[in-house]
Amino acid sequence: xxxxFTFGGDEHLFVECSDEMSLEAFFKSLSMAKGVxxxxxxxxxxxxxxxxxxxxxxDPDLIKPDDLLREVKAIxxxxxxxxxxxxxxxxxxxxxxxxxxxxxxxxxFRERHxxxxxxxxxxxxxxxxxxxxKDFISAHAGxxxxxxxxxxxxxxxxxxxxxxxxxxxEVPKYLRPRTDTPRLTVGHGGxxxxxxxxxxxxxxxxxxxTPMPIFDPTQSxxxxxxxxxxxxxxxxxxxxxxxxDGYDQAVEDVDKGRFAPPIYEVxxxxxxxxxxxxxxxxxxxxxxxxx
Amino acid sequence: xxIKVLHHGLSTTVQDLGRPGYFHLGIPVGGAMDRxxxxxxxxxxxxxxxxxxxxxVFMGPKLEFLDDALIAVTGADLPVRIDGELRPGWTALKVxxxxxxxxxxxxxxxxxxxxxxxxxxxxxxxxxxxTYVIGALGGYKxxxxxxxxxxxxxxxxxxxxGKSVAEELRRQPGMPAELRVLPGLYWDRLTEAxxxxxxxxxxKVAPEADRMGYRFRGGRxxxxxxxxxxxxxxxxxxxxxxxxxxxxxxxxxxxxxxxILHRDAVSGGGYFMLxxxxxxxxxxxxxxxxxxxxxxxxxxMDQALAARADRQTLLSRLRAALS
Numbered sequence: 001x002x003x004x005f006t007f008g009g010d011e012h013l014f015v016e017c018s019d020e021m022s023l024e025a026f027f028k029s030l031s032m033a034k035g036v037x038x039x040x041x042x043x044x045x046x047x048x049x050x051x052x053x054x055x056x057x058x059d060p061d062l063i064k065p066d067d068l069l070r071e072v073k074a075i076x077x078x079x080x081x082x083x084x085x086x087x088x089x090x091x092x093x094x095x096x097x098x099x100x101x102x103x104x105x106x107x108x109f110r111e112r113h114x115x116x117x118x119x120x121x122x123x124x125x126x127x128x129x130x131x132x133x134k135d136f137i138s139a140h141a142g143x144x145x146x147x148x149x150x151x152x153x154x155x156x157x158x159x160x161x162x163x164x165x166x167x168x169x170e171v172p173k174y175l176r177p178r179t180d181t182p183r184l185t186v187g188h189g190g191x192x193x194x195x196x197x198x199x200x201x202x203x204x205x206x207x208x209x210t211p212m213p214i215f216d217p218t219q220s221x222x223x224x225x226x227x228x229x230x231x232x233x234x235x236x237x238x239x240x241x242x243x244x245d246g247y248d249q250a251v252e253d254v255d256k257g258r259f260a261p262p263i264y265e266v267x268x269x270x271x272x273x274x275x276x277x278x279x280x281x282x283x284x285x286x287x288x289x290x291x
Numbered sequence: 292x293x294i295k296v297l298h299h300g301l302s303t304t305v306q307d308l309g310r311p312g313y314f315h316l317g318i319p320v321g322g323a324m325d326r327x328x329x330x331x332x333x334x335x336x337x338x339x340x341x342x343x344x345x346x347x348v349f350m351g352p353k354l355e356f357l358d359d360a361l362i363a364v365t366g367a368d369l370p371v372r373i374d375g376e377l378r379p380g381w382t383a384l385k386v387x388x389x390x391x392x393x394x395x396x397x398x399x400x401x402x403x404x405x406x407x408x409x410x411x412x413x414x415x416x417x418x419x420x421x422t423y424v425i426g427a428l429g430g431y432k433x434x435x436x437x438x439x440x441x442x443x444x445x446x447x448x449x450x451x452x453g454k455s456v457a458e459e460l461r462r463q464p465g466m467p468a469e470l471r472v473l474p475g476l477y478w479d480r481l482t483e484a485x486x487x488x489x490x491x492x493x494x495k496v497a498p499e500a501d502r503m504g505y506r507f508r509g510g511r512x513x514x515x516x517x518x519x520x521x522x523x524x525x526x527x528x529x530x531x532x533x534x535x536x537x538x539x540x541x542x543x544x545x546x547x548x549x550x551i552l553h554r555d556a557v558s559g560g561g562y563f564m565l566x567x568x569x570x571x572x573x574x575x576x577x578x579x580x581x582x583x584x585x586x587x588x589x590x591x592m593d594q595a596l597a598a599r600a601d602r603q604t605l606l607s608r609l610r611a612a613l614s
Contacts, residue, residue, distance in 0.1 A: 007592060009475075009540070018521075021524075022522070057314070152317050154425070217428040
C-alpha cells in the first residue's frame with residue numbers, strides 16, 4: 001500500500017504507511033522515518049515514529065511544505081526495499097495481574113465501562129473468547145510484544161503482540177476515558193498493549209501493574225541513570241506474571257537501587273518471524289534464559 | 292535573588308519557550324501557551340525572549356519579592372497590584388525588596404505571563420525550564436508553584452522601568468474568537484455535510500481546557516463516511532490505529548466534542564483528527580476562557596503561510612518597539 005501524505009497545519013507532515021496495524025506497516029514506517037533522519041533535510045526539527053505512521057515537524061520558514069513533501073515522497077521507494085531486519089533488545093517485565101490498585105480504579109470508573117458488572121479482565125477475556133481470566137492472562141504473558149511506538153505521555157510504550165492476527169487480543173477503549181490511571185498500569189486498547197508511565201488520564205482496559213518504573217525524571221532509578229525514558233521503538237517485551245509477594249519484593253528492590261530488568265540484545269528479522277512465529281518467539285525468549 | 296510564593300493562584304507554572312526534540316518519546320514541547328506574550332514580557336524587563344517566567348491561568352499568584360526586580364505582566368487583562376497599588380499591564384514595573392505583587396479578578400483573556408529581570412532560575416531539564424506537570428519534569432520541582440516556595444531568580448541586566456507595549460501590538464483572540472484551520476490528516480473520514488457543518492457552526496470553549504488541550508462544545512455531531520474499521524483501530528468510527536498528534540491538531544472523539552491539542556499535548560493516540568489550527572493562531576487559543584464562542588475558519592496552506600508571515604511581522608515590530 002502506498003503511503004498517504006497529509007499536512008498537520010503549516011508545521012507538520014503526517015505520513016500514514018497503512019491505515020491498519022501490522023508489523024509490515026510498522027517496519028515501513030520506521031524505515032521511512034530513519035530514511036528521513038539520514039537524509040538530513042533542511043528545516044526538519046523532529047521526527048516522531050508511530051505504529052503504522054510517522055510525523056515530521058518542520059519549519060516552513062526554512063523549507064516550503066511542498067518541497068519537503070517532494071523530498072519525503074522520494075524516500076518511500078527506498079524504504080520499501082529496505083531489509084526488515086533490526087538489532088534490538090528483549091526485556092522481561094514482571095506484571096502483577098489483577099492487582100488491588102487497578103482494581104480499585106476500575107471500580108471507581110465503572111459507569112464509563114462497556115460492562116459495568118464485571119472487571120476489565122473479565123470483559124477482555126470474554127470478548128476475546130477465553131473461558132477463564134487465567135487463560136486470558138496466560139495468552140497475554142505467553143508471547144512477546146513489539147514496542148511499535150513510544151509516546152502519548154512521557155515514555156509510554158505502545159506494544160503489538162507478536163502472534164498471528166487471529167490470536168491478537170483486541171478490546172475497545174473505555175466508553176469515556178478515565179481521569180485517573182495508576183502509574184505503571186498494564187493496559188490494552190484496540191490491538192495495543194501499553195504501560196502507563198505516569199499517573200493520569202487513560203482509556204485503555206486495565207489488566208495489572210508492573211513494579212518496574214519506565215520513566216524517571218529524577219534519573220535516580222538504577223537502570224534510568226543514562227536517560228529518563230526506558231523504551232525505544234523496536235524493543236521486544238516479555239511479561240512475567242508475579243504475585244503480591246513478588247510485586248512487593250520488586251518494589252523494594254527498585255527503591256534500594258538493586259532492581260535489574262533482564263535485558264538482552266537480539267536481532268529481529270521480520271521474514272523469519274513470519275515463517276514460524278511461535279518458533280521464532282521461542283528463540284527470542286531463549287535469549288532471556290541464557291541460551 | 293528570590294521570590295517567595297504567598298499564594299499560587301489557580302495554577303501557576305514556570306515556563307519558557309519550551310523543550311523541543313523529545314516529542315517522539317511523548318515529552319511535549321511545553322513552554323508558554325501564549326509565546327508572543329512571554330516574548331514581550333521578557334523583552335520588557337531586558338531578558339532574552341527565551342528566559343523562564345511564570346504563567347498563571349485565570350487567577351494570579353501572590354508573590355513577595357525578596358530583592359529589587361523589574362517585572363512585566365502580559366497576556367490576559369488581569370490587573371496587577373504592587374503593594375496594593377494598581378499598575379499597568381504590558382509595562383516594565385519596578386518592584387522593591389519586600390514588596391508584594393498581587394492580582395485582581397480577570398477582565399479578559401485567560402493567561403498571563405510574568406517576566407522577572409534575570410528570569411526564574413530553576414535548573415534546566417532536557418534543555419528547558421518549562422514545567423511539564425504530568426511528567427513531573429522541569430520547572431520548580433516538576434510541579435506548579437505552591438505557597439511557601441522560594442523561586443530563584445537569575446542575575447540579569449536591569450532594564451529601565453516604564454517601557455510599555457503599545458495597544459496595537461497586544462494580540463488578543465477577538466469575540467467571537469476565530470481560529471484558522473488547515474483541513475487534513477483524517478479530514479476525508481467526514482461526510483461532506485459534516486465538513487461544512489464544522490466550519491458553519493459556532494462552538495464554545497468547554498470547561499475542560501488546559502495546557503494539554505482545549506475542548507469545544509455546541510456544534511453539530513460530526514458524521515463519518517461509512518467504512519469497515521481497519522484492524523487495530525478500535526470499533527468507533529472516530530478511532531484510528533494510534534498515531535502521532537500534531538500540535539494544534541483537532542481530534543473529535545466520538546464525533547461530538549473537538550479537542551485542540553496545545554503545548555503540553557499527548558504525542559499520539561487513537562482518535563482521528565480533522566485538521567490543524569495554523570501556527571499563527573496557537574497563541575490565541577491560550578487566551579480563550581471557558582464558554583468563549585469560537586468560529587473555526589477554513590484556510591489553505593498558502594493562507595496559513597501568509598498568516599505566519601504576518602505574525603512574524605508583528606513580532607518584528609514588537610522587537611523594534613522594545614529595543
